[in-house]
Amino acid sequence: MEPRSKSIHKWPTTTIPALLLLSLIHRAQCFYLPGVAPEDFQKGDPLKVKVNKLTSIKTQLPYTYYSLPFCTPEKIVDSAENLGEVLRGDRIENSPYVFKMLEPQLCTVLCRITLDAKTAKQFKEKIDDGYRVNMILDNLPLVVPIRRLDQVPNIVYQLGYHVGLKGQYAGTKEEKYFIHNHLAFTVKYHRDMQTDSSRIVGFEVKPYSIKHEYEGPWSEKTRLTTCDPHTKRMVVNSNTPLEVDANKEIIFTYDVEYQESDVKWASRWDTYLLMNDDQIHWFSIVNSLMIVLFLSGMVAMIMLRTLYRDISKYNELETQEEALEETGWKLVHGDVFRPPSNSDLLCVYVGTGVQFLGMVLVTMIFAVFGFLSPSNRGGLMSAMLLLWVFMGIFAGYASTHLYKTFKGTQWKKIALKTAFMFPAIIFVIFFVLNALIWGQKSSGAVPFGTMFTLVFLWFGISVPLVFVGAYVGTKKPTMEDPVKTNKIPRQIPEQAWYMNTIFCVLIGGILPFGAVFIELFFILTSIWLNQFYYIFGFLFLVFIILLITCAEITIVLCYFQLCSEDYKWWWRSYLTSGSSALYLFLYAIFYFFTKLEITKLVSGLLYFGYMLIASYAFFVLTGTIGFYACFCFTRLIYSSVKID
Known part of the structure; x- marks a missing residue:
């Protein structure tokens, strides 16, 4: 706090009136109408996780989530979208992710797929172009927390997680493609002490690329040896990433963790809106x-x-009737x-x-x-x-x-x-x-x-x-x-x-x-x-x-x-x-x-x-x-x- 208080005295005096005016306007904006009414959740209530478009700052071309062979629910249902959302390329659909309020999940298996040459190529192209997966929970977009030591605050948030990454592994010089097939979700909530209900104030994820292993033939009851919720073995302990290639097997899994937060529901968007360095901006x-x-x-x-x-x-020349030639305009x-x-x-x-x-x-x-x-x-x-x-x-x-x-x-x-x-x-x-x-x-x-x-x-x-x-x-x-x-125009x-x-x-x-x-x-x-x-x-x-x-x-x-x-x-x-x-x-x-x-x-x-x-x-x-x-x-x- 000490350095910041000293820097205030170095601001030019011309900025003081503007800062006062801007602070009033900024405070007025804190009372925004959030677009949806707050929803109260009790323990065990189902949480609807929706998927949105895949985005890339390299191509600026959005694609629907299910344009890639991700896990699908029994029936894909499109959400009602307004005119602006359609023009923005938003395509909001339901997802197979099943959350229950305040009930943590560890290594939940979503589905298992096997890539062919075509689907492997699709994943590689999206990874090359830096595509991100966007999800929504209670109208909050999914973010990935990234710790940076070179700026304040030291944690910044990235909208959506990357489909995968490209790089070298195990000392090989050849670059390979790896898919993020395990998602560690963190749902932050604010508890109302009077009603004992909770409101969602944050939706974060940490993606991992894990090559899952299991014993015997695959079935719905098969347990993963790399990620077993009964033995409390976290998937992040595995250090073998999952490579994207034809005939490769991909098992999608996810964890859900709940964290109580002091952030109130009315201020939950502050995390998303303060992604930039506001000191430079302001x-x-x-x-x-x-x-x-x-x-x-x-x-x-x-x-x-x-x-x-x-x-x-x-006018003075006219009143004195000085017959001087008119000049100028x-x-x-x-x-x-x-x-x-x-x-x-x-x-x-x-x-x-x-x-x-x-x-x-x-x-x-x-x-x-x-x-x-x-x-x-x-x-x-x-x-x-x-x-x-x-x-x-x-x-x-x-x-x-x-x-x-x-x-x-x-x-x-x-x-x-x-x-x-x-x-x-x-x-x-x-x-x-x-x-x-x-x-x-x-x-x-x-x-x-x-x-x-x-x-x-x-x-x-x-x-x-x-x-x-x-x-x-x-x-x-x-x-x-x-x-x-x-009547006759004057020559210029x-x-x-x-x-x-x-x-x-x-x-x-x-x-x-x-x-x-x-x-x-x-x-x-x-x-x-x-x-x-x-x-x-x-x-x-x-x-x-x-x-x-x-x-x-x-x-x-x-x-x-x-x-x-x-x-x-x-x-x-x-x-x-x-x-x-x-x-x-x-x-x-x-x-x-x-x-x-x-x-x-x-x-x-x-x-x-x-x-x-x-x-x-x-x-x-x-x-x-x-x-x-x-x-x-x-x-x-x-x-x-x-x-x-």
């Missing part, structure tokens, strides 16, 4: 965010002072609100950005208050899909209202493009990726029934809501421009190299990306390295910082553009902050080559396909924020000066 990101916030505040202060001086100067007042080229496309993108902004904002609010906790598998993805569908009404309203500002009359065409363009692009990419997954016979492939559900949500709900919003948007009166637009003077459109757009995306790139690392880690992401309160703060940064950097560059007498700000304002998506995709490429171990072509295509979708959505989101910031800014400054 304090490094807080410092980065405070720096970004400080820079944004300085930029805003400079802009306000500069604008105040400009507006005061212009006031000079282009007759062209600044001239509709841009491809105005229809801009309206569609702005409407789509509003839809995406609404979805992200509401999703984060739900997540902060705990409605989308990790215990509710698939809840986050399901919520995002449904919110996207219902936010279509705001997309239609925003796109057609802006279109009406441009004096457009064909609002139905704009509504149709808003309803179909962005979702169609995403759906085509998603369909191609799903075809690749289906070609690999992975459980991650979306079934046709789920695909039909997605199409129904799109055509049956989202499209009609877009048209409802569009109709309302056309009926609402538009704001009048603060200045009149000249030659711009300096640093005011070039491409240069300004690329520069404008750096700061918004800088506000999120550290948090982006943890998000990518949770998605592609099979870890939980839970700090939604902190993510919400990062999102607010992103909004502020996008708005301010766009306003600054828009102001410089108008001062250089370039009035074509519509598209540039959208692209300035939207270019942060380019840096996001470049960072995804960097992350792929430095953090991931993907070697298969299909897996690489899946990664870049999904990251392309994420970058495209990020472009639409940040671009819309920058556009509306610049839209409000130009209306504000041109309505504040006297123009004849």
